[in-house]
Amino acid sequence: MTYPNWLTQRAYVTGNQLALSFDEDNWTFAEINAIALDYAGKLAHFGITEQSRVALLAKSNAEAVFVMYGCLHIGCEMVMLNERLAAAELAYQIKDAGVDQVFVDAKLIEKVSSAKPVSFEQLKQAEPAEFNLMAEWEKDRTISIMYTSGTTGQPKGVRQTAENHFSSAVSSALNLGIAPDDVWLCTVPLFHISGFSILMRSLVYGMGVRLYDKFDASSCAEELCKGHVTHSSMVGVTLDQVLREIEQRELRVSSRFKQILAGGGPVPVSYLQRAEAHGIQVLQTYGMTETSSQTTTLQPADAKTKIGSAGKPLFLYQVKIDGANPGEAGEILIKGPQVTPGYIGRFKERTVQQDGWLATGDIGYLDAEGFLYVVDRRSDMLVSGGENVYPAEIENVLMAHPSVREAGVCAMADSKWGEVPAAFVVLEDPQMLEELADFCRGKLAGYKVPKLFKLVDELPRNASNKLLRRELKKWL
Template sequence: MTYPNWLSQRAYLTGNQLALSFGKNEWTFSEVNELALDYAGKLAHFGITQHSRVALLSKSNAEAVFVIYGCMQIGCEMVMLNERLAGAELAYQLEDAGVDRVFADAELIEKVAGAQPVSFDELKLAKPAVFPLKTEWAKQQTISIMYTSGTTGNPKGVRQTAENHFSSAVSSALNLGVSPDDVWLCTVPLFHISGFSILMRSLVYGMGVRLYGKFDAAVCADELSKGQVTHSSMVGVMLEQVLREIEQRELRVSPRFKQILAGGGPVPVSYLQRAEAHGIQVLQTYGMTETSSQTTTLQTADAKTKLGSAGKPLFLYQVKIDGAQAAGEHGEILIRGPQVTPGYIGQFKDRPVLVDGWLATGDIGYLDAEGFLFVVDRRSDLIVSGGENVYPAEIEKVLMAHPAVREAGVCGMPDDRWGEVPAAFVVLDAGETAEQLPAFCRSQLAGYKVPKTFRVVGSLPRSASNKLLRRELKKWL
């Protein structure tokens, strides 16, 4: 129940192939493996072993990749911190995860100042210590941990094992196809599964990654036209901006470019049509942190007849609707397969992930007569804002902690740039105003989670059992 060490195997099998590019620099798999071994020694210098759990806080850059691969060589667990989170949010994750060490990019280190972090600069200068090289990796070994919220509002740390990542990479290859000269354009964050899974595919396929620190539509449009990349991952709003660049500058998309994998909810049909006009295949996908990326994917050929569908499962996966007896019946979406996390860490470590072998996603959907999945309601009224998941309950919890707030409700509001942004409704104590709330939220929450509007209301819409009805809030907008 092991894999050969992915990094050393890649260096052995396709050592001269492109593994990574960032800025003007490129590295082959042999070079990346050497750097990973060097970084593993540096991590060992700080006492990191295969039994350690570390947290990484970084922007997307080559050094972050080397630290990630160094951790894989050591065999430790990595908590991937979201650089956009507020200090309080990061502190919660570090405490919940009980990490042995925090390693942070110099630019971001202030955010985790309380956790005695080691900066990437300090790590880079460390004298490598000897460590036992793992020639094989256990399938059940946790590689990455990512925090995701849910109904509770308290983020849960999700384990992603070697088998989770491997299954995800292989299932994707069997669906999209794979070629030894594929290169994936990565402008999505490495701390999210969307970006991290690109690195995992790189190692499993021997595929190059062209990495960028952040998304820039003009740069992406250039990449698609230059012919160096074959794939990319985007959410709908990113795709639209790239298409606009291509159209305005009258660029020609290279015939070498194959596919865009689009997550974060259905892509409007007008985007699909514009993409098609430029020869770009867009595959819409449905997945989550707990499923280590894609679980279902909608083929380009089906996109127009199955508008709004998330497609069909990948080869190794199964999807069913809880309680549904026939096509079209709505219910909770259940997922089964080797991509599903074995569980959480920290305070949720005993919470079972599977019920009778199936992951209960909390999302509501249905399968049509041909077995295409339609997601009707994202779990916990999830707001997807520019590719980031925003959970209303988490924002409501912060608002409720403010002394002036009696009740709070948050829902998504349409936004041209981000797709959706959060909007807050609050019931205040007599004589109070909402004036202090934006600043209060900013001190507690990542910027993209801070509501763009705060409306003071007399009461919130609630069900008979007093449950907040967030869908009703949407109608008030």
């Protein structure tokens, strides 16, 4: 099975529709298609073909979208690099992915200088070369690759195919409905599945995207009131900040604005009530990089009676709890065409699906009516401002310090970010405690650096000597 090139097809079907808005500029699908064709030729100038794998490091701006869409035309695989990562983390992903070339926003070039990148400015000035336009896409063609950390602390490169993205977009449309004048406010990063999936929906639906380079509560609140956007994606902490802006400034949300998809964990019922008071529907979701965005969604009508639930599976998907009776907690298993076929690099040989089911590593349960409740996000993972943070990854960095004998990391509640990491350490030299934050900053993204370092004599462990992170939370 093949799909027609989504960008070419969209420009042909509804070429005059709004495709992208950034700052003061707007582009239709026909205009953005022409720009993408030019960028595809520029990529070919640097030897990029449909057999290539490239890494992209950029902020969320129009130029980044042009480069991504150029990649769609030429048919290469895109490794989406997180601009917030430290240079050492980026170097690991670039090496693991075995990319042919790194393309980078000039503002970020120092982070990947050792990879001999091509800057977007160099790409823009290049003379276009001839290339083979990918008129059709095989359903199993890998479009994007995103790195996600596991409980081992080692990041894994997750493949997302044309079928993965298409089924995700279609299932979301069957759930939300679509209209010709829909415009999605995108303030989440394009290197995350939450942001990139908005671009994919845009091409499949013919929907406009109002893009911001980063989240800003004031601007978001204003966008909801102008009447130019209809949907947005947020996490609990950003939803709260937008609602505060609306309340403090006594703004009126446009009747044209429809829904907010909220991920990254349950949204407090008080937030839902505040949003409802301003005519905003909030749909809580559960998904992951391996499922190409949302898998379950809680409808607004059920939000008050199913507090804490992530809802029911979208139409094309199935969810079950491994080996558990109804109401009992166990590992969440997911099945459907949105599930990744596998990883790349060092985890390439790891089996992702067993009899078609993806074992998520998350713990949850289904109630009698089939609503999913996520008890623990991938065991000990914490969500800080919408970013997934894995304690084991931080512990691995801390253990590299010569004075650290043991290290344990857990989530600590934070009024601004929801959760932040806290570290408990056993040290050879207690005076080294003050050095640990600086030691981590050179090796981890800022949001992964623990906000609390506590010196202890020993860490809590079970009979098998396994670290009990749940006990660490009690110590807080």
